Structures are given as structure tokens and as C-alpha cells.
Amino acid sequence: MVMSRIQKIPVVEEKKGNPLARVFDDLVRFCRSRSLFILHYCTGCGAIELPPAMTSRFDMERLGIQPMVSPRQADILLITGYVSIKTLKRVILTYEQMGSPKYVVGICSCTVNGGMYWQSYATAKKLDEYMPVDLYIAGCMPRPEAVISGLQKLMDRIKSGEADSWQDYYQNYDYYLGNQQKLFGEDWQTPTDIITEAKHYELMGEGTLGEHTRLLEQHQNPLEALEMRLGHNIKEPIE
Amino acid sequence: MAPIELLIELTLMPLIAFIVGMMMVLMMRRIAAKIQRRIGPPFFQPLYDIVKLHGKRTQVSHGLIHDIGIVMAMGGYIAAETLLPVPGMDGIAEKGGLITLLYLMMIPSLGLALGVGQCANPNGSIGIARALTAMLAYDIPLVIVIFGVAYAAGTTNLVEIIATQQAGGFATWGVIEMPLLAIAGLIAMHASLGKQPFEIYIAPAEIATGPMVEMSGKYLGGLFVMQCFQLYTTSVLYVSLFLGGGTTWFDFLIKSFLVLAIPVSIAYLFPRYRTEDLLRLMWKWPVMLGLIGLAFVM
Numbered sequence A: 001m002v003m004s005r006i007q008k009i010p011v012v013e014e015k016k017g018n019p020l021a022r023v024f025d026d027l028v029r030f031c032r033s034r035s036l037f038i039l040h041y042c043t044g045c046g047a048i049e050l051p052p053a054m055t056s057r058f059d060m061e062r063l064g065i066q067p068m069v070s071p072r073q074a075d076i077l078l079i080t081g082y083v084s085i086k087t088l089k090r091v092i093l094t095y096e097q098m099g100s101p102k103y104v105v106g107i108c109s110c111t112v113n114g115g116m117y118w119q120s121y122a123t124a125k126k127l128d129e130y131m132p133v134d135l136y137i138a139g140c141m142p143r144p145e146a147v148i149s150g151l152q153k154l155m156d157r158i159k160s161g162e163a164d165s166w167q168d169y170y171q172n173y174d175y176y177l178g179n180q181q182k183l184f185g186e187d188w189q190t191p192t193d194i195i196t197e198a199k200h201y202e203l204m205g206e207g208t209l210g211e212h213t214r215l216l217e218q219h220q221n222p223l224e225a226l227e228m229r230l231g232h233n234i235k236e237p238i239e
Numbered sequence B: 001m002a003p004i005e006l007l008i009e010l011t012l013m014p015l016i017a018f019i020v021g022m023m024m025v026l027m028m029r030r031i032a033a034k035i036q037r038r039i040g041p042p043f044f045q046p047l048y049d050i051v052k053l054h055g056k057r058t059q060v061s062h063g064l065i066h067d068i069g070i071v072m073a074m075g076g077y078i079a080a081e082t083l084l085p086v087p088g089m090d091g092i093a094e095k096g097g098l099i100t101l102l103y104l105m106m107i108p109s110l111g112l113a114l115g116v117g118q119c120a121n122p123n124g125s126i127g128i129a130r131a132l133t134a135m136l137a138y139d140i141p142l143v144i145v146i147f148g149v150a151y152a153a154g155t156t157n158l159v160e161i162i163a164t165q166q167a168g169g170f171a172t173w174g175v176i177e178m179p180l181l182a183i184a185g186l187i188a189m190h191a192s193l194g195k196q197p198f199e200i201y202i203a204p205a206e207i208a209t210g211p212m213v214e215m216s217g218k219y220l221g222g223l224f225v226m227q228c229f230q231l232y233t234t235s236v237l238y239v240s241l242f243l244g245g246g247t248t249w250f251d252f253l254i255k256s257f258l259v260l261a262i263p264v265s266i267a268y269l270f271p272r273y274r275t276e277d278l279l280r281l282m283w284k285w286p287v288m289l290g291l292i293g294l295a296f297v298m
């Protein structure tokens, strides 16, 4: 139950009597819901249903949904199928680099509970243990209609402001980090410093810091800007 | 002209350019959709995209130069709009002239190069290297074309160039008098838009949108705004040089949208060239056409 854990961020009471005070927020929320850039991280077989959903047959662009190629530009992370443990590392790096508000959509039963890979040693079973998931579209695999109707549900939730589970990642970072450490070992570290980010954007919650983040701080390499050098390998890739 | 009037014009011109530019983006995406037998985005889609990108909660900046680069990318075009006469408004076009305009239209690419440089993303660096190479490729025919038009008109003043074309009627339009230059200009314009077959620096499938790869939130939003200005500037410049500008807003807009529709409809039918092919193509055909056209004008 992701949603119940999110603490409401205290809102400074605005002056009463100004009917325009909320107009701008509403406009931004509306635009957010009508313009969704998806990063389709094609992990499993479910990815095959996306091309028909995007191209002439079902045309997602009429809903304002567009594919984008880099995580920085994207709003939605589509996980289209089973995530192996090695893939999950990349998914988490990708997720952390996206700009908030960001939404994760798990397509396929495999992201819900492992699906037919339940007994596999190499796949992560439940996606929402590692990152907050806004929407699951179950099926093995769901048809493009199901994908589009699922995304329409997400659009409604964004419009009404309910889809805020991205805040959960900041507010309960300790929980997610704990699960990640369980899987990847204790020296797991991503290049994005979530705690500093949470402090900067005032998204700290009760669960942001905890035993797992303490563990992270013990071995964390300080993040430095990449050195620009020619003819030399930049540090080894995260493995 | 009263300074206050000038001030109003200088604010109105970029504003109008932005709104028209958004409609041009919409037209581009609709044409793409029609060619691919899709329905295409809704009417306000470009606006939704820009508002959404500026309304993101986390904005990842890579440093001061990154910020300045985006401002330069937009600012170059905003300054260029004030030099492009539109029906009823001349702005400072009379004092600026074509050469200043040409310079201002190069600033965005340079600004982008600065900004992307600080992102330290290899895809971005490759993208920007290609973007500057592409600029080198299409600027030579563009300069030949603009020189030819200015030489034929005997002035670099855009207002005068438009006025002579309008006074003489259809037969004195640049496209009738200098057809070869007009064709070369169209090719150069197509390349300067960076659309397929000349889309070497965006190339989403290869270098992940090149210069845009590290841009998020308002930085990407700034680039979306820049694209609106870019479409507007190139098509309006072409209309002013070859199609007699516009006497009323109606025919002005029709002309600029039609001119833009040509490269855009070609774009979505083709894959793209490689960098060296683009360079070879741009330095061969449009330059040759332009030089022959120039010989006729001389």
C-alpha cells in the first residue's frame, strides 16, 4: 500500500478570497496530465505491445503521450515486463535521473508479482518494493487498448492531483533503499543523491532517513563532476 | 516613431512569433501524423508541453553555463524576431538589416553548444559537434542566397526588399525573378530546420536527441520554445525574401505556413543522411544552384 504511506506536505495557508490563487496550479496539473513523455524501458516481452499503441493503429499522440529517449526528458517510466536483477539496477538509475513529478507504470503481470517468473532466481518479483509504482496494467501481455485505458486512468489521477507517489520515494527512501540493498548488496550506491535532493526540494519525510541510509552514508563515495579527459576510460561502469 | 510605440512593437513581435510558432509546431506534428495515417496531437498540445516542462518540480541544472546557454538559444531568436518585419510592424528591421539578422540566427546554435558542453554527456557533445557541422554546411548556400537577393535589390534592408516586391506585384516576387536562388534557399532552409533527411544532430535512435539529451524540465521547455521561434524565423525570412512578405496578416500567415509545409512534408518521408553526406550534398547542389542564380542576378 504505497499511497497510504505518503505524508501530506504541510501547505502554507494561502490568503482567502483570491479566486485566482489556485488557477495556476490547476493549469499546470492539467497540462501535466495532457502532456506525458514516456520512457519505455523495454525490459520484457510486454514491450511488443507498445509499437501498435504508439503508431497508426491506436495513436497515443492524440492523448498527448509521446515517446522520449532520455530519462531526463521523460515523465513516465514504463516497465514493460519482467525485470531481472541486473536490469533492475539500470531501472533504478534511470528512475532516479528523471525529473519530478514522475510516474512509474508497470505493464504486464510480471511487474506485479513475478508472473510466470515467480520461481526464477534472477528476477525481481514485486516492482513496488524498489520504486513507487503509480499504476499496474495486468495481463500477460495487456493489449494496446488496455495500455491506453490504463494511461488514461493515470491522466485522470494526475489531473486531480492524486498521482503523487513520486514523493513517496523521497519520503520513504529508507524503505526502498533497504530493499535495494537486500538485492544488490550493502555497498549499493547510485549516482543520484536522493537525500540531498529531498532536502533541497523540501521533501524530507519521516522515512527518508533510517538504518539503511546510515549504511549508505558509511561507504558512500562523494559524488564528483566527471573529469573530461580524452583517451582514458572513465571509471568502471556500475555493475 | 515614438519610443513608446517602438517599445510596444518590440514586445509584440516576439510574442506573436511565439504564438505563430506554436501553431507551426502543431502543423508540423499534424502533418507527420497525417503522413503516418494517425490522428495527431490536439490543438493545444505544444502549449501543454511547454507549460508542463516549465512546471516540473525538480529542475536539474548542470551549472551556470548550462543556464546561460539556454537563454542564449532563446534570446538569439527573440532578438531576430525584432528584425523581421511583419504586416504593420517593422520593429528595428530598418536599422538592423539582413546581415545582423543572419548573425543573430547563428547565436542559438552557439548558445546550445555552450550549454550542452557543460552537461558533459558524450551524446550531447557528439550532437553539438554535428549541429555545428550542419551549420557550416547550410550557412554557405544561405549566405550565397541572401547575398544574391541583397545584390539584386541593391540593399540589405528587409523593409525595402519587401516594399519593392509588393510594389511590383506578383511578377517581381523573388521566387519569379530569381528562381534558382529560391530553390537553393529552400534547401538551405530545410537543412537549417534540422528535419529529416538533414536531421543529423537530433537522431533520437542513434545519439538520443543529441544536444537535448541532458535537458530536463525548464531547460527542455526552453528548447521547445526555441523550436517555435526557429520555425517562425526561417519561414518568415523566406517569405520576406522570395514571396513578397505580407500585406495583410492573412496572406502573410498563409504564405509562411505554406512555405514551412514544404520541408516538413518532405521530412517525414525520408530517413536521414550521415554527416559527411549532408556536407557533400549541401556544398554541391544548393551552392551550385545558388552560384548560377547569382550569375543571373549579376
Ligand code: SF4
Pocket (backbone or CB within 6 Å): A044, A045, A046, A080, A081, A082, A107, A108, A109, A110, A111, A115, A116, A139, A140, A141
Ligand atoms: S507478464 Fe507475460 S508477457 Fe509480460 S513480461 Fe511477463 S511473461 Fe512476458
